[in-house]
Amino acid sequence: MADRSFDKRRIPGAGLIAALAFAVLYIPLVILVTYSFNAGSRIGKWEGFSLHWYGVAFRNEDIQSATLLSVKVAVIAALVATVCATLVALATTRGQGFKAGRFVQLAVNQPLMVPEIVTAMALLILFAVIKDATGYSGTGYLIAAHSAFCIPFAFMPVRARLQDMDTNLEAAAADLYANAWVTFRRVTLPLLWPAVLAGFMLAFVISLDDVLISEFIKTAGQETLPTYLLGQLRRGITADVYAVSTILLAVSTAIVTLIFVINRKKKPGL
Amino acid sequence: MIELRNIRKTYGSGASAFTALHEVDFEISENEFFTLLGPSGCGKTTLLRVIAGFETPTAGAVLLGGEEISLLPPNKRPVNTVFQNYALFPHMTVAGNVAFGLESLGKPKDEVRARVEEMLELVQMLHLRDRPIAALSGGQQQRVALARALAPNPRILLLDEPLSALDLKLRKEMQVELKRLQHETGITFIFVTHDQEEAMAMSDRIAVMKGGRVHQIASPKALYDRPADDFVASFVGESNFFPARIMSNSDQGAVLSIPGLGEVTLKGETHDTGDVTALVRPEHIRTGDSATSGLILEGRLENAMFLGIATLATVRMAHGQEISLRIRNTHDAPPPTEVGSTITMSIPPKAIRLVRAVSA
Ligand SMILES: Nc1ncnc2c1ncn2[C@@H]1O[C@H](COP(=O)(O)OP(=O)(O)OP(=O)(O)O)[C@@H](O)[C@H]1O
Numbered sequence: 061m062a063d064r065s066f067d068k069r070r071i072p073g074a075g076l077i078a079a080l081a082f083a084v085l086y087i088p089l090v091i092l093v094t095y096s097f098n099a100g101s102r103i104g105k106w107e108g109f110s111l112h113w114y115g116v117a118f119r120n121e122d123i124q125s126a127t128l129l130s131v132k133v134a135v136i137a138a139l140v141a142t143v144c145a146t147l148v149a150l151a152t153t154r155g156q157g158f159k160a161g162r163f164v165q166l167a168v169n170q171p172l173m174v175p176e177i178v179t180a181m182a183l184l185i186l187f188a189v190i191k192d193a194t195g196y197s198g199t200g201y202l203i204a205a206h207s208a209f210c211i212p213f214a215f216m217p218v219r220a221r222l223q224d225m226d227t228n229l230e231a232a233a234a235d236l237y238a239n240a241w242v243t244f245r246r247v248t249l250p251l252l253w254p255a256v257l258a259g260f261m262l263a264f265v266i267s268l269d270d271v272l273i274s275e276f277i278k279t280a281g282q283e284t285l286p287t288y289l290l291g292q293l294r295r296g297i298t299a300d301v302y303a304v305s306t307i308l309l310a311v312s313t314a315i316v317t318l319i320f321v322i323n324r325k326k327k328p329g330l
Numbered sequence: 331m332i333e334l335r336n337i338r339k340t341y342g343s344g345a346s347a348f349t350a351l352h353e354v355d356f357e358i359s360e361n362e363f364f365t366l367l368g369p370s371g372c373g374k375t376t377l378l379r380v381i382a383g384f385e386t387p388t389a390g391a392v393l394l395g396g397e398e399i400s401l402l403p404p405n406k407r408p409v410n411t412v413f414q415n416y417a418l419f420p421h422m423t424v425a426g427n428v429a430f431g432l433e434s435l436g437k438p439k440d441e442v443r444a445r446v447e448e449m450l451e452l453v454q455m456l457h458l459r460d461r462p463i464a465a466l467s468g469g470q471q472q473r474v475a476l477a478r479a480l481a482p483n484p485r486i487l488l489l490d491e492p493l494s495a496l497d498l499k500l501r502k503e504m505q506v507e508l509k510r511l512q513h514e515t516g517i518t519f520i521f522v523t524h525d526q527e528e529a530m531a532m533s534d535r536i537a538v539m540k541g542g543r544v545h546q547i548a549s550p551k552a553l554y555d556r557p558a559d560d561f562v563a564s565f566v567g568e569s570n571f572f573p574a575r576i577m578s579n580s581d582q583g584a585v586l587s588i589p590g591l592g593e594v595t596l597k598g599e600t601h602d603t604g605d606v607t608a609l610v611r612p613e614h615i616r617t618g619d620s621a622t623s624g625l626i627l628e629g630r631l632e633n634a635m636f637l638g639i640a641t642l643a644t645v646r647m648a649h650g651q652e653i654s655l656r657i658r659n660t661h662d663a664p665p666p667t668e669v670g671s672t673i674t675m676s677i678p679p680k681a682i683r684l685v686r687a688v689s690a
């Protein structure tokens with residue numbers, strides 16, 4: 061460890077580049093958050109602290125309905141994705157066919173490898189066909205699409221946990237007369253639970269944040285929070301958009317922090 | 331009670347196939363303390379896993395009380411295991427772990443509670459019943475693992491090197507305790523170790539394994555006195571091996587010639603003439619010139635290690651061979667200590683065993 065930091069310091073300008081990177085990463089966020097509390101409406105002109113724009117945002121019915129849709133889609137999609145991801149992870153780490161397991165693990169990660177814009181186009185075409193055939197135009201499309209691209213995010217922590225877990229624990233349960241279901245319910249699941257929760261929250265954040273795929277496949281009148289914000293930008297920015305963005309940022313940060321805390325706390329008991 | 335019939339276990343297939351057990355065939359009777367002894371990788375764990383049901387034998391059968399159980403899953407076998415790393419459930423308390431098997435069997439609540447208490451009492455862990463597993467020491471975890479495996483009252487208890495993680499003192503205590511538990515419960519124990527002293531101290535019978543094969547099954551004493559081959563002899567106790575030859579058989583017995591040592595008649599024994607390996611235990615060699623029969627030898631003391639109760643000495647013979655001997659220290663005969671001095675030794679014919687040579 062000591063050697064490594066020593067080496068880093070010796071690369072000329074590394075510190076400066078790092079500082080720059082941090083600036084690029086965080087200065088825009090700081091500006092956004094700061095101006096969401098501005099009393100006035102113009103960026104670059106500070107007129108004092110106020111929660112005015114938060115009030116405006118909360119009273120805005122479009123924002124209310126967009127938030128509702130976003131949360132609904134994110135919750136359902138994260139649930140579906142987590143269940144699917146957990147089943148796949150169980151099958152590939154605990155099942156018999158190891159060669160197939162490798163392939164399936166890769167296949168599940170498809171959404172990470174295919175460019176999102178391609179996925180969006182593909183889904184658009186598929187859903188158009190279904191819409192023509194059935195006439196259905198509800199939130200089902202959004203939920204289905206979000207479920208699909210959330211699966212790899214829910215999959216990662218669950219698989220990692222399963223691979224770390226001592227398989228002798230499950231063997232011990234079987235040895236003590238537990239059938240497959242009891243073994244799963246009383247041993248595998250309780251030990252896997254933190255990872256499943258982490259996977260769910262990760263999927264939730266990813267879904268909440270998605271703009272590209274949602275923008276492509278939402279039907280007329282449907283707005284998620286990100287697509288609503290995008291639409292507002294086209295019309296010219298008002299500061300209530302900052303307020304909404306700041307809340308989104310806070311929610312995401314809180315959830316990601318929670319994921320870390322859950323997984324750290326459970327480590328020693330592993 | 332449990333019979334292993336020609337068990338073979340091959341892992342993998344094709345070019346990467348590896349046979350971990352070859353034609354293992356023996357039985358263990360009711361109430362026996364049976365030990366599998368052998369070096370690392372000889373297939374001890376694999377054999378336990380076959381008995382527990384975690385592995386299906388590639389060939390052969392496992393019979394329990396005359397009934398074939400080879401294809402029964404682990405949860406259908408009245409066999410419980412103490413795992414090498416204990417494999418205690420980290421999200422349950424001590425009592426929760428011990429109750430697990432009984433609950434899986436669907437025993438009524440108060441019966442479970444009573445039995446858990448009884449088991450924790452037996453391993454002296456009752457006062458820690460509500461502790462989480464992470465808050466236990468190695469020795470305490472070991473006791474919980476034992477209680478958990480004993481609680482459902484299995485017909486056979488499998489123990490995979492349960493003491494190897496403990497320090498020497500605790501280990502000795504647990505050896506005594508395990509013997510006591512086996513005696514009190516009357517359950518058949520199949521115990522795995524690679525420590526020969528531990529095996530000798532605890533077992534009714536020992537199976538010595540190497541490379542997936544059982545070399546010999548015998549009581550500790552028989553294993554020591556009559557090892558079947560040089561591998562068993564060297565694994566159980568200390569040994570001197572001499573390449574030798576049976577010259578002839580007379581009315582007196584077989585005539586054995588050991589190059590560099592001389593000729594001796596093995597009274598009452600007959601053997602095929604030809605090359606053999608002779609075994610002499612270091613503690614069976616006498617020192618001093620009191621000996622009148624057997625092989626009388628002279629050599630130079632190379633090395634003497636004082637061990638308290640005995641002195642372990644290495645003597646080099648004129649023709650170059652080294653012989654180790656264990657000399658009992660008595661109050662009136664101080665052991666030889668001066669390196670380079672000449673030592674007179676004798677090997678009584680009765681101390682000579684002929685063994686099969688299997689290790690190169
Ligand atoms: N699942 C497996 N696949 C392939 N080979 C295996 C597998 N399990 C064990 N083996 C091999 O079978 C042989 C016997 O292994 P086993 O674990 O039974 O040895 P052991 O006698 O218990 O050794 P130790 O004292 O080190 O625990 C070893 O060479 C091991 O590499």
Ligand SMILES: [Mg+2]
Pocket residue numbers: 374375376490
């Ligand atoms: Mg082993």
